[in-house]
Amino acid sequence: MFSLFAKGACTATVAPSNEVLSVKRGDKLLDAALAAGLAWPHDCRVGSCGTCRCLLTSGKIKALTDFSYTLTPAEIQAGAILACQVHLRSDVTVEVALGAPTIKTQTAWGTIETLRALTHDILEVTVKLEEPAFADAVAGQYLELHADGLDAPRSYSLLRAPRFEATARVTFCIRHIPGGAFTNWLFSADREGSRLTLTGPFGGLRYSDSAGHMVCVAGGSGLAPLHAILQEACAAEVSRSCTVLFGARTAADLYYLEELAALGARWRGRFSLVPVLSLEPDGSSWQGLRGLVTEALSPLAGQGFAAEDQGYVCGPPAMVDAAEAELHRLGMRTGAVFCDRFIDASTQPGGREVLTTTGIGR
């Protein structure tokens, strides 16, 4: 009953590493964590960037700013808080990925070595770098590509982590966005030999090991980062079951089916690849699923997803939002859904692409 007047400190237990911190009354959680030497991710320290977000799993806090400036309603609902804007009102337990590698970005130059049409509007672009770079990039991350003469860079996910690429090569799948400055440039002529500036790696999407079912949902060129992640997991010889739902408009928009089948053949656990077509003409010879890719999730969940199951979702924002909501509806934990929204930068202020990655408590 004297807690209101108690001087002294509360403790914060930081999962999953189980570090225990003492946080003095009036001190911010992030400041206490940094003072204790924890590698807590952070940047702006005023509650605007969201880098220090963590999941409050028990205890009471006082918010020093309105988190809805920075966090999505789903994140807030799930208990996400900003460590830089929090005083403790009781002992708490929080989840945060400590020592999540501080982003070490670099800039490199290269030329487009090969262009391969995967579908009528998706190109596989291989860039030969002047010297090896991005060695620290993790499967699921992206680089910013900048072509000489264009205003702003654009972000594209790596098709493979660097260790699976030939020396000094990076590969992307790039879909033509009509009206988009970069893709108009790329698709308007044969750009082999063109020079690019590449910066990165960026993005928090990555493989997270678990024994549960791995559910991947890809829309369009969103297959690229998932391909990288699957390749990574396959090489790690994981034995979990995996389902890849690949949403496209028509059969002509599907690609990499052979590559994915080859990955599936090497996968230790059960692996199924399920293309789902939304606009395939009725009379065509297509034997597979039709409709929205998100509609295929419910049969997959059966009685509901288990605590260990995970979702990996990449593609257009509307599809990602729908898939994320559906996965949660079907019982998947908030911290177990990893998303990468491919936002069309040509519609963003300043032309800069802002890729948002969610998935807390990794």
Add this chain to the structure above:
Amino acid sequence: MWKYLRFGYIHWIWLTVAMAGFLAGGWWMWSGVVFLFVVGVGGEILTAGARDETNPDYGHPIIHDLILYSAVLGHFAATLVAAWTSGSNDPFGFGAWVNEVLQSQGYEFDVFAARAENDWLAYLGAGLSLGGLLGVSGISASHELTHRTGNPLDLWFGRWDFALSFGTNFATEHVYGHHKNLGYPGVDTVSPKRGVGFYEFLTAGAMQQWLGGFGIEKKRLEAQGKSQFSPGNRVLHAWARGASVVIAVAWIGGLTGVLVWVVAAAFSKYILEGLNFFSHYGLIRLPGEKITTRNTFSSFNPLSNHFTFNLGRHGSHHEHDTPYYRFQYKPMPESPYGYLTMTLVSWIPPLFWKLMIPMLREWDARWATPAELALLREHNRESGIAELLDEGHP
């Protein structure tokens, strides 16, 4: 005690000088703006070599907060006195009270007679004096207070202090926009790209800041499932506060009072953007890279930091949001003169380029990483500034 009072004395003296000037009327109405240029800019230039590199400990930080609050109350008083001096009524018997106090001290001075003599030149002086106060002392105090988002009292003081100069969107845009996007020209409204001139920045930047504030608030409210026109819209609150200041000024000072206040609000905005312009000019940050003290130009001139609640330690403020008295010294990019002088320099393009180009050259040579240099080379090329393209430049 000095380590506390150094953040107060300038504001107290300046407020007194300006308000006494308003009441004295005539040319005295210019005393506030003369103080800014003579004591502020002149003092900074005279003490250009002086540096304060100390990082003291404070046993009684509450004193720093009381100093801040006292300044905010002073800004209110100055705004109302400026309105009084432009009007013809005597609300609350203020003028009569001043006359009485003066007489009781043996001074034969009639503030009513003095204000009856005021002409438009005197009013212009009043507008600039009040604008200088609100632009430097006012905005640096309200900036500090509106950063304290966890403290309702501080927020209240800060938001009202902003309202005095119709700073309606700053409190939102600055904290939740600028502090996130620092160093991304084109995304951050006050990180000018190399080659951009002040007057282009002033017109485009000011508009963007307004819109930015609305957009951020809309997003916040939508995240809570509310409309942007809901009663909780903090930017609309700020507009309402600004409007109530206008109404109060009109009631006390009539149309003349409002005109004086408009000059003051415009001049304070001119000061704020001048400061924003040089202190963030031409600096970049790679996407995702941490904000550090490298991302702004700071000043450790003591007088400058006494005038601005330590805002010259700007880099530290961005790297580590702490109360103003804990902004740290460490080596970081600096401007050659204090913040008031550099603000004045921002307004005068030939002078600005003369000082800024060497600052940028030094930044590129000393502070930029190779990856940043790669991007800066493009910015330098696009800027068309010859001195950033010569062979000696990195």
